Amino acid sequence: MTDVSMTVNGEERTASVPPETTLLTVLRENFFLTGSKLGCDVGDCGACTVLVDGIPVNACLMLAGQAEGRDIVTIEGLANQDGMHPLQQAFENLASLQCGFCGPGVIISAKALLEENPDPSVDDIRDALSGNLCRCTGYTKMIEAVQDAARIMRGESADEAA
Amino acid sequence: MDEKVKVADRGKTLEDLKQTDADLRLPSVVEPAHFPIETLAPEARQQTPAVGQRATRPDGRLHGLGQTKYIDDITFPNMLHAKIKRAGIAAALIKSIDTSEAEKMPGVMAVLTGNEIPVNSFGPSYQDQPVLAYERVFHAGDGVAAVAALTEQIAVEALDKIKVEYEPIEAVFDPMLAMQEDAPKVHPPHDNVYATKAIKKGDVEKGFAEADKIFEGRFSTQMIEHVPLEPHASIAEWDGNGRVTLWSSLGRITLGRADISRTLNMPINKIRIVGTVVGGNFGGKNEITTEPVLALLSKKTGRPVKMIYSREEEFIASTTRHPFIMDYKTGVMNDGRIVARKVRLVLDGGAYCSWSETTLGKACILSAGPYNIDNLHVEAFCTYTNKTMAGAMRGFGAPQVCFAYESHMDDIAHDLGIDPLEIRMLNAFEEGSLSPTGQVLQSVVVKESLQTAAERFGWKEFSK
Ligand code: FES
Numbered sequence: 001m002t003d004v005s006m007t008v009n010g011e012e013r014t015a016s017v018p019p020e021t022t023l024l025t026v027l028r029e030n031f032f033l034t035g036s037k038l039g040c041d042v043g044d045c046g047a048c049t050v051l052v053d054g055i056p057v058n059a060c061l062m063l064a065g066q067a068e069g070r071d072i073v074t075i076e077g078l079a080n081q082d083g084m085h086p087l088q089q090a091f092e093n094l095a096s097l098q099c100g101f102c103g104p105g106v107i108i109s110a111k112a113l114l115e116e117n118p119d120p121s122v123d124d125i126r127d128a129l130s131g132n133l134c135r136c137t138g139y140t141k142m143i144e145a146v147q148d149a150a151r152i153m154r155g156e157s158a159d160e161a162a
Numbered sequence: 163m164d165e166k167v168k169v170a171d172r173g174k175t176l177e178d179l180k181q182t183d184a185d186l187r188l189p190s191v192v193e194p195a196h197f198p199i200e201t202l203a204p205e206a207r208q209q210t211p212a213v214g215q216r217a218t219r220p221d222g223r224l225h226g227l228g229q230t231k232y233i234d235d236i237t238f239p240n241m242l243h244a245k246i247k248r249a250g251i252a253a254a255l256i257k258s259i260d261t262s263e264a265e266k267m268p269g270v271m272a273v274l275t276g277n278e279i280p281v282n283s284f285g286p287s288y289q290d291q292p293v294l295a296y297e298r299v300f301h302a303g304d305g306v307a308a309v310a311a312l313t314e315q316i317a318v319e320a321l322d323k324i325k326v327e328y329e330p331i332e333a334v335f336d337p338m339l340a341m342q343e344d345a346p347k348v349h350p351p352h353d354n355v356y357a358t359k360a361i362k363k364g365d366v367e368k369g370f371a372e373a374d375k376i377f378e379g380r381f382s383t384q385m386i387e388h389v390p391l392e393p394h395a396s397i398a399e400w401d402g403n404g405r406v407t408l409w410s411s412l413g414r415i416t417l418g419r420a421d422i423s424r425t426l427n428m429p430i431n432k433i434r435i436v437g438t439v440v441g442g443n444f445g446g447k448n449e450i451t452t453e454p455v456l457a458l459l460s461k462k463t464g465r466p467v468k469m470i471y472s473r474e475e476e477f478i479a480s481t482t483r484h485p486f487i488m489d490y491k492t493g494v495m496n497d498g499r500i501v502a503r504k505v506r507l508v509l510d511g512g513a514y515c516s517w518s519e520t521t522l523g524k525a526c527i528l529s530a531g532p533y534n535i536d537n538l539h540v541e542a543f544c545t546y547t548n549k550t551m552a553g554a555m556r557g558f559g560a561p562q563v564c565f566a567y568e569s570h571m572d573d574i575a576h577d578l579g580i581d582p583l584e585i586r587m588l589n590a591f592e593e594g595s596l597s598p599t600g601q602v603l604q605s606v607v608v609k610e611s612l613q614t615a616a617e618r619f620g621w622k623e624f625s626k
């Protein structure tokens with residue numbers, strides 16, 4: 001067993017886990033943050049995407065020990081008492097998710113994109129979501145939702161033409 | 163009428179009554195007080211012009227918040243984790259299964275093999291699939307033993323300790339070879355061809371004789387896995403009163419309940435299935451997989467048992483889309499009119515029937531395409547091979563035949579020097595056309611749709 005401690009969604013968290021435990025397992029099983037999903041366990045699908053020091057990472061590929069002392073943001077860290085994150089609101093409004101299993105990973109990747117680039121082109125969005133597989137939607141409405149959220153975050157109204 | 167009896171809503175309009183009814187309904191997702199939202203979805207029972215409306219999904223918010231509970235997000239105190247050992251050999255007789263080393267491992271709580279399953283067979287149409295293979299292996303993804311342990315990791319390690327002795331037997335992988343008389347039988351004594359269908363309309367030979375030109379082509383499609391983002395998952399809990407509750411990603415829980423009752427040989431009222439939100443189905447989660455195994459492991463241990471398929475198991479041990487081999491022969495007049503068509507479909511069903519019959523039927527009916535053909539003969543066969551079983555997948559055989567008849571159509575148009583759109587307009591169904599099985603078709607807008615689509619994406623400009 002090794003002790004790991006990290007900041008998760010702004011809170012100091014620690015756990016004692018076997019050394020081979022992944023960041024995803026610690027988040028899901030020790031911290032009960034089940035929003036990040038296990039889709040493939042090999043870094044292909046992106047369902048497990050979380051932010052580590054602001055960078056989107058496949059949590060199934062990172063050992064818990066590697067997250068020691070770092071700042072983790074999961075899907076549960078986006079909404080607060082005042083409301084949902086604009087991305088979450090836009091994804092809901094446009095029904096951008098169907099089964100929803102890919103959703104948390106997609107939204108986290110999109111959040112990382114918007115933090116770096118507040119006015120992304122469709123190609124930028126496609127690039128940013130290229131590590132997130134969705135089997136249901138065909139991505140179109142996700143891209144629209146990211147554009148809507150970007151507009152809201154820039155202080156414009158959602159349905160203004162791009 | 164007795165004046166004392168009050169007729170509550172007399173004088174109210176139907177609209178009022180509907181409103182009362184709507185007011186009594188609870189919203190499907192309770193709105194959290196701190197997330198005020200205006201929903202874009204129309205109110206229940208409110209008449210709206212649905213087409214062209216933007217709609218949201220009632221479960222969309224929880225999906226985006228990461229709060230939807232799929233099976234793997236559910237956990238119970240003292241829950242165990244199960245894993246299944248896969249055969250890794252396509253066809254074999256099982257000589258022995260030795261689980262003793264695995265049972266000795268610390269953390270292993272129970273091991274299960276096929277002989278412990280009360281009725282070790284299931285399937286939505288034919289019960290030709292063992293829950294856990296015991297005497298014979300039919301394809302490499304067959305489960306041969308299951309382990310329930312304190313952690314998934316221990317369960318995986320325990321699988322390595324299970325020793326299975328196989329006597330390899332001849333396997334068959336090619337559906338065309340499997341159809342031959344002397345092919346090794348996948349399920350002896352039964353023939354490999356387990357489902358057939360034929361459709362005859364008019365006189366196809368006469369049609370060919372009258373045709374100006376005959377075209378022939380063979381088309382084939384490959385096996386496709388559904389790859390739902392959420393792998394197959396279930397949790398079983400056997401309680402002290404001999405009842406079992408299953409939380410499952412199963413898409414057809416009523417059918418599954420009957421199958422589970424049959425395999426466990428216990429009354430259906432003792433089985434409760436909780437269907438959770440499914441993380442993608444696409445037809446692949448339409449039948450039971452590990453549920454009876456988990457139920458029995460839970461019975462053995464007195465603890466809840468969870469199992470999630472690995473991505474690899476998803477590919478080798480869950481159903482797939484049928485690979486098709488499709489032979490088309492079509493007689494046409496020089497102007498492009500189709501006068502006769504003969505179709506022969508061979509479906510590779512893999513090791514078990516699953517939803518093959520449904521797929522075969524639909525593929526047959528649709529195999530001629532949306533075209534008026536007076537003389538038609540379709541014959542179709544579904545055959546066992548020692549491969550991962552094929553089952554339901556979006557469209558039940560329709561996409562495969564569509565690929566074939568439309569590719570065939572393009573070949574014909576090209577050869578005759580006719581525009582591909584023209585040849586379709588010439589032959590396409592109209593209002594009142596007869597389908598190959600004699601159904602009078604209504605609301606037929608094939609031609610209008612083709613025309614509109616061609617205009618919108620600039621077909622003329624493109625084909626210049
Ligand atoms: S579960 Fe991590 S990338 Fe698929």
Ligand code: FES
Nearest residue numbers: 098100134135136
């Ligand atoms: S919504 Fe189902 S995988 Fe994306």
